[in-house]
Amino acid sequence: MSLVRNPVLPGFNADPSILRVGDDYYIATSTFEWYPGVQIYHSKDLANWKLVIRPLNRKSQLDMRGNPDSCGIWAPCLTHDGDKYWLVYTDVKRKDGSFKDTPNYIVTAPSIEGPWSDPIYINSSGFDPSIFHDDDGKKWFVNMLQDHRRRPRSFAGIRLQEFDMKTEKLVGPTKTIFHGTELDLVEGPHLYKRNGWYYLLTAEGGTGYEHAVTLARSREISGPYEVHPQNPILTSVDKPLAALQRAGHGDIVDTPDGKTYLVHLTGRPITQTRRCVLGRETAIQEAYWADDDWLYVKNGPVPSLHVELLGARDDTDYWAEKRYTFDKAGGLHQDFQWLRTPEPERIFTITDSKIELIGREAIGSWFEQSLVARRQTHFSYDAETVVDFSPTDERQFAGLTAYYCRFNFFYLTVTAHADGKRELLILSSEASWPEGRLKFPLAEPVQIPNEGKVRLALSIRGKRLQFSYALDGEQELKNIGPVYDASILSDECGGHLEHGSFTGAFVGMACSDLNGTELRAKFDYMVYRPAHHETDRYDV
Known part of the structure; x- marks a missing residue:
């Protein structure tokens, strides 16, 4: 015993x-x-x-x-x-x-x-x-x-x-x-x-x-x-x-x-x-x-x-860094799930050692959205991915998300301005029930080259969430946007409070094409790295 x-x-x-x-x-x-x-x-x-x-x-x-x-x-x-x-x-x-x-x-x-x-x-x-x-x-x-x-x-x-x-x-x-x-x-x-x-x-x-x-x-x-x-x-x-x-x-x-x-x-x-x-x-x-x-x-x-x-x-595996790569023969790692649909081939494919998300409905859709994610199982962690995505307007976006439900998420996206120039933009919807609206004003976008992969990352330490990024060829991550309150990714803030919200926080990759043209985003890998922090009072 x-x-x-x-x-x-x-x-x-x-x-x-x-x-x-x-x-x-x-x-x-x-x-x-x-x-x-x-x-x-x-x-x-x-x-x-x-x-x-x-x-x-x-x-x-x-x-x-x-x-x-x-x-x-x-x-x-x-x-x-x-x-x-x-x-x-x-x-x-x-x-x-x-x-x-x-x-x-x-x-x-x-x-x-x-x-x-x-x-x-x-x-x-x-x-x-x-x-x-x-x-x-x-x-x-x-x-x-x-x-x-x-x-x-x-x-x-x-x-x-x-x-x-x-x-x-x-x-x-x-x-x-x-x-x-x-x-x-x-x-x-x-x-x-x-x-x-x-x-x-x-x-x-x-x-x-x-x-x-x-x-x-x-x-x-x-x-x-x-x-x-x-x-x-x-x-x-x-x-x-x-x-x-x-x-x-x-x-x-x-x-x-x-x-x-x-x-x-x-x-x-x-x-x-x-x-x-x-x-x-x-x-x-x-x-x-x-x-x-x-x-x-x-x-x-x-x-x-x-x-x-x-x-x-x-607890060795529990505290180990997970680096997820994508292999068609092995399929999607069992840590990942997606939302609602029994037809995953409509939202993602695995080819050339990458996962390719097919732009579908907006993040938070109750029908068919391209979001592949894993559970948050630690109070503090880092996550990152590399995305290759070429949007032409503001209705196409893909990136890294910390997600609870349609009312509660943080989403660092590669998107484009109305003039077609690529930019990084954070979309957040913080305890926005019952409207499910984005929080305005949005953080200032960062213009980036129209071609090239982008590394996207987030760090959560207790209730503090910070996004960061690096362009193709850059080693150091740069912070983007403010520090967000990650504690809203919880049952108590999930749209219907503790008696009506029943899931948990996820982190993962997403892609939307609201134009209906099914623009695709390729992700090279995803990393989930547990972290110890003094605010994590009862972590295992």
Whole structure:
């Protein structure tokens, strides 16, 4: 056993679902509007995790074009019934206003690497569904119920219905088995069975700083369910100075030697305004079953920054510089994702050891934009790339972006003035919800030669972001523009504040051609270099 520092999955890895099959552990996390959908990690010791697959990776499984920010894939549930793997998920098509459109699906696979099936549509009654494989062979679909008539919140409890494997449909009556507690906003249900009890683990309190994990139990799967005597079993709500905040949405797993662990989402705020620039991350806590047959979090309910796990974590790769090159045979590195579209060939190609982005819609489009990026997983880092781009007017631009959503991004672009002369221009949209406008006045543009590659770079140190550049043949980077507030690349500023913005900050390459002529930008490489900084209070 070794003392390991949380989170175990740093940077935008929300809504963890954990599974053990033999000696192998898996965690599935939400990806929202980023494609391919769902991240599945593997570990042998609960401390060291490696991304093994994003299973929703083709058009027949997932098409999110038109999905608003922070919609898409919510709260996947990964299980195994002794025969195959099951993945249950929601593809949210709308979340704002009185209505939510939340189609739910199931895919299966014989192994974690696939092949993963085309999805089975289940229903659209709510979000965050799971499936429970009972020991009598029955399968139960568990979900929260969304009721648009309720005020001020539309969360109407947890529902249960049998899933028939032969017809691949829900059958029999539906029943609301749990209405939640005074914490409100009950969602994210998971069912377990132990010692003749059915246990229902749910998330409550919303996904912000009042988030929590609630546990209830019943002798019958259909209830009634009694609530844990010390509920909630996990929350940070009463400890605003604790390292791990926004703790909630959990799932439990048993080790072969009888230990129990709870995984949960969490956030690590920076600045006095408590902004989680790394989004919602995955942490793990040791738990135990007491003589009263209730589960308790060790040293809880406040989550611990350090926890004893089966193995010691190797952080060598975490702190290593990543220099991404582009090779057609190897394809795009797994650290990268793009937004919404199942047709990546329409937004990028890899040729001649370069990635070529095809100018599409504006950055922030909900349909088809050329943006290829990786997660920000450190509070401080440097990034750079080299771009070859020949715009002819101000409606064509490409470059390096620090991106959260259409309302929050910083973007150093190679573009052109109306007279066709190339220039460098910073586009920023800082907490501009609901308009989604650029911030004016823009920083003064810098005129550059009409031909030649340009090196673009950014440095983030805590909440401070500085862009820089160098022209072809120059070694030294020169600063451009002011120092920006990088902390706005966070859930708390993401357009809908902490209860409606669910992803995390990314950094990557983008290209837009608003003229519709599909002008292309070639990028030679991209570098992501983690950095230590005194403001990074709780970095791993």
